[in-house]
Structures are given as C-alpha cells and as structure tokens.
Amino acid sequence: MKTYQTLMAGAISLLITFSVQADIVEVSIYKFEFIPKIISIKSGDTIVWVNKEKRQYHNVWFEQFDAKQPDYLFPGDRYERTFNQSGEFPYRCGPHPEMKATVIVE
Numbered sequence: 001m002k003t004y005q006t007l008m009a010g011a012i013s014l015l016i017t018f019s020v021q022a023d024i025v026e027v028s029i030y031k032f033e034f035i036p037k038i039i040s041i042k043s044g045d046t047i048v049w050v051n052k053e054k055r056q057y058h059n060v061w062f063e064q065f066d067a068k069q070p071d072y073l074f075p076g077d078r079y080e081r082t083f084n085q086s087g088e089f090p091y092r093c094g095p096h097p098e099m100k101a102t103v104i105v106e
C-alpha cells in the first residue's frame, strides 16, 4: 500500500511536470521556405526560427503583432517568439512576401 501511494504520488507529480513544461520548437528557414510551413504548439511554447541558408537573408514578420518588420536574419541567425495566447497566427518574410507560414497555438 505504501509503495502504491509512493508510485501514485510520483506519477502525479510527473504529470504535473509535463503539463506545465513549455517547449522550445525550431522552425528552419531554407531555400525560401519556412519548414514546417504550419506548426502547432501549446500556449507558452517558444518558437526559434533559424536561418539555414548559405547566403540569403530573411526575417520573420507577424504583421498583426508588429507594425514594423524585424531585423533581417543572416545565415546562422535566430529569432524567437513565445506564444501565450491560442489562435492561428500567419506570418511572412518581410523582403519575400511569397514566403508565408502559420503558427497554430492550441
């Protein structure tokens, strides 16, 4: 009985740890694409975009949040953003309007 209670307490605290855990998820920018193009995350998670091009710069612009586009990301540069509200958030690359993608926050 004591063992069972200890196990249950362990399992419950593990569950709580997992449900509170915020993740960091990576999106690559390569060959003029955001990969993956549609990404689903949990509220509280952070996305890190990494420019994996050899020479090309890009950026990550959420027009609904930022009036001005952010600085360019050169190869190897990163951009991160944490999402605390659920919804669908389309974004694009500032200098390349045809590069579009979406973040879905559950």
Ligand SMILES: [Cu+2]
Binding pocket: 032, 057, 058, 059, 093, 094, 095, 096, 099
């Ligand atoms: Cu671009």
